[in-house]
Amino acid sequence: MKRKTIKNIQTLNGVGIHTGQNCSITFKPTTQGYISFIRTDIANSEPIIALAQNVSSTLRGTNIANKNAEVHTIEHVLSAANGLGITDLIIEMDGPEPPIMDGSSLPYAKAMLEGELNEIDEIAEILPLNNEISFAEGDITYTAKPCEEFKITFVYERKGHPLVAHQEYTFTLTPEDYLREIAPARTFGFEEEIAYLQANGLAKGGNLENCVVIKKDGFSVPLRFDNEMVRHKILDLIGDLKLTGKVLGPMHITCHFGGHKTNVAFAKKLTEQI
Ligand SMILES: [Zn+2]
CATH class of the missing domain: 3.30.1700.10 (lpxc deacetylase, domain 2)
Structure with a gap:
């Protein structure tokens, strides 16, 4: 199985279910070999790689963090990526929590599909x-x-x-x-x-x-x-x-x-x- 990303940038907007804050989430193509989140609203913030070792809280959602930034409730976005076989993705957010959309992962999956899945010429790990x-x-x-x-x-x-x-x-x-x-x-x-x-x-x-x-x-x-x-x-x-x-x-x-x-x-x- 080959690694997969998207071809075109896609953005969704809305409110986070727990924080209630507005957030714009953008999916970007990459060949970096993993999925990462980055908080564009925090100056000099580093990407947070979607790995269990970066989990900072699991209270009613899965949050990941690095030393200066945290993203909350990432599980539905990651589910859409995993469900579609996407291995490489940059996820930019201008707030702490992805928009909850309709409470499912379908809006994210549809956005990723609209961005056109693109195979990378590398075997997935x-x-x-x-x-x-x-x-x-x-x-x-x-x-x-x-x-x-x-x-x-x-x-x-x-x-x-x-x-x-x-x-x-x-x-x-x-x-x-x-x-x-x-x-x-x-x-x-x-x-x-x-x-x-x-x-x-x-x-x-x-x-x-x-x-x-x-x-x-x-x-x-x-x-x-x-x-x-x-x-x-x-x-x-x-x-x-x-x-x-x-x-x-x-x-x-x-x-x-x-x-x-x-x-x-x-x-x-x-x-x-x-
Ligand atoms: Zn859920």
């Missing part, structure tokens, strides 16, 4: 899996087993909830299926958590256009898939796994309950197994 590995933290578990293709099984549970008690989905990654089955799945939150999030300075940019709010008796907006929640969890995991800095080889990853903190820990574990 593949992260192979030789033996089964697993990782657990409390009730959260991950396993990766050798397989003929790259696929993820995710089990999402909210025990006792009348609408989303259990969702399970298996997804085999191809760019076409990513665009159709995963990219449209939106960010979600529970009605009872919104006040807590906002009291803690989070979800300031959340609204009915970019987040599915789950109530006891219904959803704030019509769902795009019956199991949109578990599909979004897979979207997030595909984004966080890009922090390995490599293209994941054929393997079957199974995850129960995972979130950003454990996704990043698992990305590190996958990187260290070789």
Whole structure:
């Protein structure tokens, strides 16, 4: 598999879901060999490479930082890049957090496709899996087993909830299926958590256009898939796994309950197994 970037610069604008700040995000072609973010609103700021070792926080999103700059909530943008097989990309931002758009990764993926994917004449660095590995933290578990293709099984549970008690989905990654089955799945939150999030300075940019709010008796907006929640969890995991800095080889990853903190820990574990 060859490395991939885009041909033409693409820009999106909007508000960040947690900071509530406006931000313009620009995707630029490169052959640097990795994905990096740069804060254009901070003087002399250095690029921040999308790697697990640069993660600075995983509270309701994945943030990465270097000594003078931080970018928040990068997982949906990275998911779009990973889903489309993009290995080389410069992502410029004039604020701390990408615009949340509609809460899914589809607007980013569409922008990248509009920028025209462009193969680089270099072989992508593949992260192979030789033996089964697993990782657990409390009730959260991950396993990766050798397989003929790259696929993820995710089990999402909210025990006792009348609408989303259990969702399970298996997804085999191809760019076409990513665009159709995963990219449209939106960010979600529970009605009872919104006040807590906002009291803690989070979800300031959340609204009915970019987040599915789950109530006891219904959803704030019509769902795009019956199991949109578990599909979004897979979207997030595909984004966080890009922090390995490599293209994941054929393997079957199974995850129960995972979130950003454990996704990043698992990305590190996958990187260290070789
Ligand atoms: Zn997400």
